[in-house]
Amino acid sequence: MIETIYHQYHKNVYNYIAFRINNHHDAEELANDVFVKAIKGWKSYNQSFPMEGWLIGIAKNIVTDYLRKTMRRKFLSFDSILELVSTNSPEEIVVINEESRQLMTAMLKLRDKERQILSMKFATDLKHSEIAMILKISESHVGVTAHRAINKLKKFMEEDAI
Numbered sequence: 001m002i003e004t005i006y007h008q009y010h011k012n013v014y015n016y017i018a019f020r021i022n023n024h025h026d027a028e029e030l031a032n033d034v035f036v037k038a039i040k041g042w043k044s045y046n047q048s049f050p051m052e053g054w055l056i057g058i059a060k061n062i063v064t065d066y067l068r069k070t071m072r073r074k075f076l077s078f079d080s081i082l083e084l085v086s087t088n089s090p091e092e093i094v095v096i097n098e099e100s101r102q103l104m105t106a107m108l109k110l111r112d113k114e115r116q117i118l119s120m121k122f123a124t125d126l127k128h129s130e131i132a133m134i135l136k137i138s139e140s141h142v143g144v145t146a147h148r149a150i151n152k153l154k155k156f157m158e159e160d161a162i
Contacts (some may be wrong), residue, residue, distance in 0.1 A: 001128070002035070002038075003038060004057075005035075005038075005051060006035055008051075009051065010031060010035070011054050011126075012052060012055075012056070012125070012126075013031045013034050013055050013056065013059050014028065014033075015028055015061055015123040015124055016056055016059050016063075016119055016120060016123045016124045017030045017031050017034075017062070018123070019119045019122065019123035020063045020067075020115065020116075020119045021063060021066060021067065022104060022121075025097055026066070030059070030062050030063065030066060031059070033062055034055055034058045034059045034062055036044055037058050037062070038054070038055060038058055040136075041058075049056075049088055049133065050130055050133070052124070052126065052130065053126070053130045053133050053134050054094040056120060056124060056126065056130075056134055057134045060116060060120075060134065060135075063099075068154050073130040102157050102160050103157065105156070105160060106152075106153045106156035106157050106160065107153070109152070109156050110153070113135070113144070113145065114145055114146075114149035114152070115137060115149075116135065116146070117131060117135070117145050117146050117149065118146060118149050119148070120134065121146055127147070128143050129140040
């Protein structure tokens with residue numbers, strides 16, 4: 001059963017973590033930690049709560065601990081961009097690297113709650129209702145916060161492009 005859960009949810013858990021910490025290697029380790037923690041806490045799982053939401057909630061706590069411990073901000077390295085887009089030309093890679101840098105810089109200007117919501121929304125495709133359950137806020141609050149955070153990102157990126 002755990003193997004099935006791992007295969008079904010690992011990608012979204014990993015995507016959420018990678019989106020938040022911007023480090024492929026550490027994200028993989030932390031994603032595995034999520035499942036270890038889930039196995040240890042299996043008896044506390046409330047079956048009325050969606051499994052993915054429970055796992056992302058664990059991931060959120062693990063990411064918070066990780067960020068507290070490292071207290072450093074990382075940007076996508078050129079090597080990680082090359083790994084992701086190895087079929088692109090060098091010019092395209094430079095553009096992608098710059099856009100990634102701008103996005104990560106803009107993300108760092110957002111409040112933590114805004115980053116969490118956008119990470120859950122775009123890295124895992126969780127619905128607003130699921131994000132609301134994980135963060136213990138209203139669904140409308142998730143929607144409003146996501147909308148405002150996206151607008152802030154656009155503004156920050158436009159300012160950075162000037």
